[in-house]
Amino acid sequence: MVIIASTLGYVLSSLAFNPRSNYEGGNPPIPESTIIAKLNHLGVNPDVPIVKRYATWVGNVVTGDFGLTIGEKSVNEEFSRRIWVSLRLLLLGSVLGSVLGVALGVFSAVRQYGIGDRASSVASFVFLSMPVFLVAILLKYGAISFNQKIGTTFFYTIGESSADFSGGSLELFVNRLQHLMLPTLSITLGGIAFYSRYQRNAMLDVLGSDFIRTAKAKGLTNRQSLFRHGLRVAILPMATFFAYSFGLLVTGAPFTESIFAWNGMGQWFITAVQSNDVNSVSAVIVFSAVLVLLSGLLADITVAALDPRVRLR
Amino acid sequence: MNATTETVEKRLTRMALVRKRFARNKLAVAGLVILVAMFVLAFVGPFFGKHSWDSLDFFSLLQPPSKEHFFGTSQIGGDVYALTLRGLQKSLIIGILVAIFSTGLAAIAGGFAGFYGGKVDRSVMWIIDALLVLPSFLIIAVMSPWFRGRTWLIFVVLLAAFGWMITARIVRSATMSLRERDFVRAAIYMGIPARKIVFRHLLPNVASILIIDATLNVGGTILSETGLSYLGFGVQPPDVSLGSLIAEGTASALTYPWLFMFAGAALVLTVLAVSFVGDGLRDAFDPGSAMGKKL
Numbered sequence: 001m002v003i004i005a006s007t008l009g010y011v012l013s014s015l016a017f018n019p020r021s022n023y024e025g026g027n028p029p030i031p032e033s034t035i036i037a038k039l040n041h042l043g044v045n046p047d048v049p050i051v052k053r054y055a056t057w058v059g060n061v062v063t064g065d066f067g068l069t070i071g072e073k074s075v076n077e078e079f080s081r082r083i084w085v086s087l088r089l090l091l092l093g094s095v096l097g098s099v100l101g102v103a104l105g106v107f108s109a110v111r112q113y114g115i116g117d118r119a120s121s122v123a124s125f126v127f128l129s130m131p132v133f134l135v136a137i138l139l140k141y142g143a144i145s146f147n148q149k150i151g152t153t154f155f156y157t158i159g160e161s162s163a164d165f166s167g168g169s170l171e172l173f174v175n176r177l178q179h180l181m182l183p184t185l186s187i188t189l190g191g192i193a194f195y196s197r198y199q200r201n202a203m204l205d206v207l208g209s210d211f212i213r214t215a216k217a218k219g220l221t222n223r224q225s226l227f228r229h230g231l232r233v234a235i236l237p238m239a240t241f242f243a244y245s246f247g248l249l250v251t252g253a254p255f256t257e258s259i260f261a262w263n264g265m266g267q268w269f270i271t272a273v274q275s276n277d278v279n280s281v282s283a284v285i286v287f288s289a290v291l292v293l294l295s296g297l298l299a300d301i302t303v304a305a306l307d308p309r310v311r312l313r
Numbered sequence: 314m315n316a317t318t319e320t321v322e323k324r325l326t327r328m329a330l331v332r333k334r335f336a337r338n339k340l341a342v343a344g345l346v347i348l349v350a351m352f353v354l355a356f357v358g359p360f361f362g363k364h365s366w367d368s369l370d371f372f373s374l375l376q377p378p379s380k381e382h383f384f385g386t387s388q389i390g391g392d393v394y395a396l397t398l399r400g401l402q403k404s405l406i407i408g409i410l411v412a413i414f415s416t417g418l419a420a421i422a423g424g425f426a427g428f429y430g431g432k433v434d435r436s437v438m439w440i441i442d443a444l445l446v447l448p449s450f451l452i453i454a455v456m457s458p459w460f461r462g463r464t465w466l467i468f469v470v471l472l473a474a475f476g477w478m479i480t481a482r483i484v485r486s487a488t489m490s491l492r493e494r495d496f497v498r499a500a501i502y503m504g505i506p507a508r509k510i511v512f513r514h515l516l517p518n519v520a521s522i523l524i525i526d527a528t529l530n531v532g533g534t535i536l537s538e539t540g541l542s543y544l545g546f547g548v549q550p551p552d553v554s555l556g557s558l559i560a561e562g563t564a565s566a567l568t569y570p571w572l573f574m575f576a577g578a579a580l581v582l583t584v585l586a587v588s589f590v591g592d593g594l595r596d597a598f599d600p601g602s603a604m605g606k607k608l
Contacts, residue, residue, distance in 0.1 A: 004443055004447070005446075005447055005448065008447065008452060009451070009452070009455060012452065012455050012456055013455045015459070016455060016456050016457070016458045016459035017458055125585060125588065125589075126581065126585065128588070129532070129536075129581050129584035129585040129588060130580075130581050130584075131536050131539055131540050131543070131556075131580070132540070133540065133543050133559070133560075134559065134577050134580065134581070137559070137563050137573070137577075138577075254544065255540065255543070255544070258544070259563075269451065269454070270454075270544055273454055273455060273457065273458070273546065274545070276458065281455055284451070285448060285451050285452075285455070288448045288451060289446075289447075289448065292446055292448065293446075296446070
């Protein structure tokens with residue numbers, strides 16, 4: 001799977017991009033021989049057959065070298081710098097989103113048609129219909145006007161930490177947290193909406209089933225029957241959704257990162273496409289394919305841990 | 314003669330039943346009303362505006378909404394009302410086209426995979442699985458330089474190519490169970506070619522699934538289309554979509570909220586309405602199904 005994704009990513013970007021455009025139109029014009037030398041140096045010269053370029057690229061990637069960016073920096077360095085920025089956002093956002101979403105879903109299933117259920121249903125419908133970038137923009141400007149109202153900068157809307165920051169590690173942590181809040185929130189809200197809808201329906205199906213009635217009949221309290229018996233079954237499909245939603249998150253990240261000016265993988269991808277940077281784009285696609293694969297594995301393990309029927313097989 | 318009138322009557326009652334169930338669902342009806350209003354706004358609305366979407370009014374730059382410009386004007390004097398409607402048109406057309414294409418593709422792929430089984434089934438399922446795990450959003454973005462300067466229909470084809478897989482799976486499992494039914498067996502034994510069986514006997518029986526999915530696909534497509542356009546990887550200038558409008562408007566959203574507010578509201582309302590209609594259709598076609606309860 002990773003191989004297919006990376007091949008497709010590399011071949012398509014090589015065919016669609018025109019790296020030469022970075023050097024054309026300069027004043028004074030860059031001599032043709034220099035351009036060709038540069039393109040050859042980067043391994044993106046369009047005159048070299050695509051198969052040959054691909055073979056060189058794969059050969060380097062296998063040995064752990066993703067080549068050079070269009071700015072002639074090492075993709076590996078860029079990669080290792082940005083990966084933690086993105087992962088911090090993605091992991092926190094997805095974990096918070098799924099946990100809170102599941103909790104909200106269970107709550108609204110138990111109190112079906114109550115006020116809380118209705119409110120959360122409407123809210124999640126609205127958030128599901130809202131693209132990530134709109135949520136992020138609204139959050140950003142909401143936070144800015146909030147900051148203006150209280151007079152100090154409580155929410156930071158740009159970057160992952162203040163550039164001119166000085167202070168101890170605790171203050172640094174607080175500062176990072178203030179930067180982290182909004183981007184995480186914009187990812188989390190969508191996650192909550194998504195998971196709570198599915199969890200609510202799964203829970204409702206389970207609540208109406210016979211074994212819950214049996215559990216209650218043999219004298220378990222409401223709470224015990226709900227959490228020991230009900231939730232354990234109802235949470236199973238969520239583990240599978242988690243794998244899929246991670247793929248969704250990977251696509252949500254470019255918006256969040258570019259709106260909040262985080263220098264992560266998603267933002268890198270956007271600038272790389274804009275600057276016809278084949279090697280960087282391929283690296284990001286490999287990264288996201290690996291992420292989806294890992295989350296699929298994680299989902300399988302979770303399902304096996306929760307569901308004895310799968311373990312027996 | 315008698316038989317034909319009976320089937321006609323039966324069909325009418327089935328449609329009437331579906332319509333009745335749909336009408337009972339308040340959210341779905343509200344969604345339908347909003348959706349119709351959006352269509353009217355997008356296609357009739359431009360005739361009431363005083364400016365066309367590609368003309369610039371150099372005497373009013375960045376003006377708030379007024380009688381002259383219903384939604385205000387942009388940095389270069391474009392009429393935001395006309396631009397928003399133009400974007401809404403584009404987004405709606407793309408959503409509908411992609412939904413039709415991808416659902417059609419899903420019906421054909423799923424129908425044949427389910428009917429033939431064996432090798433055909435395995436290869437179709439392999440393609441589906443491969444496409445499902447690919448980061449389609451990234452792939453389309455990567456291909457965007459390639460359709461820059463070309464027609465936006467290429468964009469539609471790409472979106473459709475990555476949007477049919479889940480529906481195809483549903484259609485496949487539905488046809489697999491239909492295949493064992495007597496009327497399909499009878500058709501096979503009568504020597505009717507496979508193509509005809511799939512199109513005449515199998516797909517009409519999963520029509521309700523297809524209609525529901527096509528509707529829900531419209532919403533999903535609009536979301537991904539606006540997302541790609543927001544980043545500049547979708548509909549290319551000078552043409553506009555709701556996504557590119559929002560992108561342009563956000564630079565100064567705090568001081569000039571009208572630049573993106575209307576496009577944003579139109580986007581959310583449309584997608585919301587589509588999902589209400591889709592859910593309503595699902596409940597109306599198949600009230601007892603487990604799917605009806607989902608989402």
